[in-house]
Amino acid sequence: MILFNFAGQNKAWTHRLINWHCKNKILTIDKMASAKEKKTSSKKTQFSKETYLNWHKSILLMRRFEEKAGQLYGRQKIRGFCHLYIGQEACAAGAVSALKEGDSYITAYRDHAHPLALGSGPNVVMAELFGKATGISKGKGGSMHMFDKERHFYGGHGIVGGQIPLGIGLAFAEKYKKTDNLCITYLGDGATRQGALHEAFNLAMHYKLPVIFAIENNGYAMGTSVQRSSNVHELYTLGESYDMPSQPVDAMSVENVHNAVAEAAKHVREGKGPYLLEFRTYRYKGHSMSDPAKYRTKEEVEAYKKRDPLEQTKDALLKNKFATEEELEEMDKEIKKVVEDSVKFAEESPWPDPEEAFKDVYVQDDYPFIME
């Protein structure tokens, strides 16, 4: 099994998973793994040099960018909220490689990495963190509200679970317009405890909307572990009560994320409706910059770091002789320079004009229910 265990998890669900997937003829990650292993023995890897280089570069950019953001927060250059994605990067990189131009993305407030993976550009993301006018949301959103319409990235949402109904709205629009695009809707493990999830699952299945729900199960909602918030710990099973195809994915591996998203996207594009993936992942840092993360052990964090997505792509590049140590060091230097340049760009950018506060605000002058 590629699946990994959270503390206190029993084994019964593994059998339930296998039975359920066999019954529904859905490719489990076990099967994907064995298919991959077969190819691995003849060709070494299922993926090309270019794919690994793209993944590594993308994850490296997210990592170095957020390490810098963390430092700048400490120096009060970045203020307000700041939730880092460090450790979870494969969830974004593997989805972007598996999906196509035109597909849309929506997520919660841990949202710096998704636009970077989509190519939004570190300058505008960093400027947004600084609250500058050149930011991706004109400096009015900050850390939790990145938004890039051009790349179909629809935020950046601070209300836990708030983006789930919005995600199916985006999917509804695609179905209504008869495109073959889908929406991948990311949410945290904590967000699965919100009522909105059930309404969204129900409607999405009922209308067979083109949506992939991607639960990023990093084990905790702020300081509350998955085990402490519900008796349901296998979060992918939440889809089963709506007959939604659902599977867990070891999301420390970008290959696994890519394979699972590709499989889900195929199902969705065939018009069969939603698909639920539970990305089992981990954040190395606290919930936000103000969280010392005392609710978990150092050993737990270290165990996940041993399966670090960045180290995994690096190892794959070296093992397959797709790159040398020197080339990877050079790439790291280049990325660090790109990040430094983004800081310079943000520092030198102007603050938004105070007038901006009144722009991009929805106002309906003849709204009937406000009495002066």
Ligand SMILES: Cc1ncc(C[n+]2csc(CCOP(=O)(O)OP(=O)(O)O)c2C)c(N)n1
């Ligand atoms: C409706 C609502 N309730 C509570 C909060 C406070 N809050 C912010 S983040 C968070 C935890 C959410 O955890 P999870 O969904 O697992 O996402 P993660 O932070 O792990 O990415 C909570 C409770 C909120 N923002 N919105």
Ligand SMILES: [Mg+2]
């Ligand atoms: Mg969480």
